[in-house]
Amino acid sequence: MSLVEIFRAVFINIWASKFKVFLTTLGIIVGSVTIILVIGIGKGGQEDVAEQFRNLNATSIFVMPALGKTTQATLGLSDVEAIKEGAPSLSDVTIMVSGKADASYRNTSYSAGVTGATEEFCNIQNLTVKYGAFISHYDNERRKKVAVIGDEIAELFYGDEKSEAVGTDLVIKGRRYEVIGVLERVGDSMQGFSPDEGVIVPYEAAEKYILGRTRPRIMALAKDVDHVASAIEEITEVLNKTYQGKSDAFMIRDAGSRVTAAQDSARTMSVLLIAVATIVLIVGGIGIMNVLFVSVKERTKEIGILKAIGARRKDILLQFLIEAIVISTSGGLIGILLSIFVMPLMQYFDLRVIPSLYGYVMALAFSIATGTFFGYYPASKAATLRPIEALNYE
Amino acid sequence: MKKTKAVTKRLKPYVQRKEGNDSMQDHRLISMSNIDKSYQMGKNELKVLKEVSLEITAGEFVAVLGPSGSGKSTLMNIIGCIDVADCGEYVLAGENIEAKTEDGLAHIRNKEIGFVFQKFNLISKYTAVQNVELPLLFRGIGRKKACEKAKKYLELVGLGDRIHHKPTELSGGQQQRVSIARALVGEPKILLADEPTGNLDSQSGREIMDLFMKLHAEGNTIVLITHDSDVGKQAERIIHVRDGKIYEE
Numbered sequence: 335m336s337l338v339e340i341f342r343a344v345f346i347n348i349w350a351s352k353f354k355v356f357l358t359t360l361g362i363i364v365g366s367v368t369i370i371l372v373i374g375i376g377k378g379g380q381e382d383v384a385e386q387f388r389n390l391n392a393t394s395i396f397v398m399p400a401l402g403k404t405t406q407a408t409l410g411l412s413d414v415e416a417i418k419e420g421a422p423s424l425s426d427v428t429i430m431v432s433g434k435a436d437a438s439y440r441n442t443s444y445s446a447g448v449t450g451a452t453e454e455f456c457n458i459q460n461l462t463v464k465y466g467a468f469i470s471h472y473d474n475e476r477r478k479k480v481a482v483i484g485d486e487i488a489e490l491f492y493g494d495e496k497s498e499a500v501g502t503d504l505v506i507k508g509r510r511y512e513v514i515g516v517l518e519r520v521g522d523s524m525q526g527f528s529p530d531e532g533v534i535v536p537y538e539a540a541e542k543y544i545l546g547r548t549r550p551r552i553m554a555l556a557k558d559v560d561h562v563a564s565a566i567e568e569i570t571e572v573l574n575k576t577y578q579g580k581s582d583a584f585m586i587r588d589a590g591s592r593v594t595a596a597q598d599s600a601r602t603m604s605v606l607l608i609a610v611a612t613i614v615l616i617v618g619g620i621g622i623m624n625v626l627f628v629s630v631k632e633r634t635k636e637i638g639i640l641k642a643i644g645a646r647r648k649d650i651l652l653q654f655l656i657e658a659i660v661i662s663t664s665g666g667l668i669g670i671l672l673s674i675f676v677m678p679l680m681q682y683f684d685l686r687v688i689p690s691l692y693g694y695v696m697a698l699a700f701s702i703a704t705g706t707f708f709g710y711y712p713a714s715k716a717a718t719l720r721p722i723e724a725l726n727y728e
Numbered sequence: 729m730k731k732t733k734a735v736t737k738r739l740k741p742y743v744q745r746k747e748g749n750d751s752m753q754d755h756r757l758i759s760m761s762n763i764d765k766s767y768q769m770g771k772n773e774l775k776v777l778k779e780v781s782l783e784i785t786a787g788e789f790v791a792v793l794g795p796s797g798s799g800k801s802t803l804m805n806i807i808g809c810i811d812v813a814d815c816g817e818y819v820l821a822g823e824n825i826e827a828k829t830e831d832g833l834a835h836i837r838n839k840e841i842g843f844v845f846q847k848f849n850l851i852s853k854y855t856a857v858q859n860v861e862l863p864l865l866f867r868g869i870g871r872k873k874a875c876e877k878a879k880k881y882l883e884l885v886g887l888g889d890r891i892h893h894k895p896t897e898l899s900g901g902q903q904q905r906v907s908i909a910r911a912l913v914g915e916p917k918i919l920l921a922d923e924p925t926g927n928l929d930s931q932s933g934r935e936i937m938d939l940f941m942k943l944h945a946e947g948n949t950i951v952l953i954t955h956d957s958d959v960g961k962q963a964e965r966i967i968h969v970r971d972g973k974i975y976e977e
Contacts, residue, residue, distance in 0.1 A: 335865050335866050336865070336868060336870070339865045342871075347853070350853045635849075638849075639850075639851060640851075640862070641834060642810050642843050643837065643838065643862055643863045643910065644834050644837050644839070644867065645834060646831045646835070647830060648831075721810040722805055722810045
């Protein structure tokens with residue numbers, strides 16, 4: 335029988351039991367959608383990580399209060415000085431506190447992310463000042479009430495005339511701060527700090543008037559990537575000297591290991607989702623196999639008739655196998671179509687999904703593979719039925 | 729029925745004349761010797777055919793008569809190559825059947841044999857013409873050609889106006905005609921009919937028998953299996969099967 339005729343027979347068969355076929359296809363549709371989402375979410379996760387750390391210097395080192403430790407110790411400006419002295423592998427060190435505080439300009443008020451930092455912060459965070467200037471050493475020393483504002487805050491308070499912001503006064507927690515600079519737009523936020531919707535004030539002003547001594551962090555830049563390890567050692571040594579017996583109150587992390595950790599968790603997520611997709615597809619495949627077995631049983635007599643009038647094993651095998659492949663392929667295609675509608679919905683769950691051709695191809699490939707794999711056994715069962723027994727089957 | 733009998737007698741010389749042109753050897757279509765067949769029924773072995781030897785010549789109209797359980801259906805299945813003998817020799821149209829693989833048998837069933845079953849055995853989701861096309865499609869003939877030929881044979885059996893009907897839309901007699909058209913379309917050497925009138929009312933049964941007589945008159949070799957001696961009598965040669973052995977009349 336020519337392939338065209340086999341396909342024709344397959345379509346007549348599928349049409350004759352379309353509802354059953356549709357139910358079978360559901361398993362494959364779900365499997366295919368899952369694969370596309372898995373790959374999309376995986377890509378989204380990777381992209382998220384990449385974006386989070388885009389502005390992060392690979393040589394950054396963070397010293398922060400350790401979580402869940404009973405020993406209490408708080409970092410301060412003196413530690414910055416000590417580290418500057420004792421850690422020659424570093425090029426820059428700053429200290430920062432951050433928190434939320436109400437900032438208002440004229441009648442507009444906004445709960446902004448306030449960061450108190452020293453002048454080195456600009457360089458360490460890769461920030462660019464668009465209008466005006468960043469906080470200076472002098473501002474810090476004098477605890478001057480000045481502020482550098484992010485792009486979104488500037489837009490909120492000043493609309494399109496962001497350059498007008500420089501020289502005006504903001505009120506933060508009841509005190510007036512003169513805006514001395516507006517930052518260039520950064521885009522997506524970094525971990526724990528989003529410059530676009532933030533206000534940066536001198537460290538000591540923030541500590542004294544706005545946030546208090548709330549878990550200050552030290553940020554530092556190593557001279558280059560090769561100096562990160564030695565810089566961490568030097569910082570540890572300095573802190574050990576200062577906080578004898580209490581140095582475990584801090585943890586020291588470098589940007590590289592943070593990126594790796596984030597990527598690892600994104601990857602773990604992908605692996606987990608791939609496991610789910612695999613299970614869904616196997617279940618879908620078993621569904622196909624089950625339906626085909628029932629179909630072989632139901633059509634035993636028909637197989638007997640076909641064999642009696644001259645169908646070879648190959649004719650029967652191909653008919654059932656192609657049926658399985660057609661069912662699974664259409665399941666895969668429907669899944670692809672469906673995923674195009676489902677993917678935008680994922681944003682409501684705060685999940686970033688990036689559609690990709692790779693995802694579609696994988697979904698289709700896995701669907702077809704499932705159909706072929708699980709369809710072969712019932713098909714070969716049908717093909718090897720003995721004509722006399724099949725013909726006498728009632 | 730008397731009328732059909734008369735037809736048979738009248739046509740006999742025609743068949744003999746056809747045979748007379750060649751030696752008998754070339755026209756020996758079926759040659760069986762010492763065929764044994766048994767089935768396992770639980771622990772017991774049931775011997776269905778015992779040392780059956782049979783020869784059928786091209787152009788013959790043979791009735792195989794016997795009560796149910798006599799082994800006639802098994803004999804037909806072996807003749808039709810949908811079952812194989814345990815031992816013995818079976819040569820069909822010059823080809824040794826024991827040596828064939830399953831696909832080889834499929835090829836022989838497709839080319840040499842046309843089956844007509846008691847329960848018609850049409851495929852219900854196909855139309856009449858699609859059913860009749862099947863043997864040709866299995867042979868690898870293109871759909872267009874197969875369709876043309878199928879239509880021709882449906883016309884021959886008197887169903888030219890019903891070709892796009894599905895079996896469920898046809899009467900029993902009409903379904904049997906479709907199945908005869910399907911048996912004939914591949915131009916087989918033997919038409920093998922198993923109780924072709926068994927599921928039909930007497931009127932349709934007579935019509936089907938008339939059709940067989942006509943086909944025989946055109947030179948077809950027909951082997952008809954039946955338990956009904958009235959049907960069997962219409963053949964020119966009757967073989968009785970009883971307890972797995974055959975007796976010629």
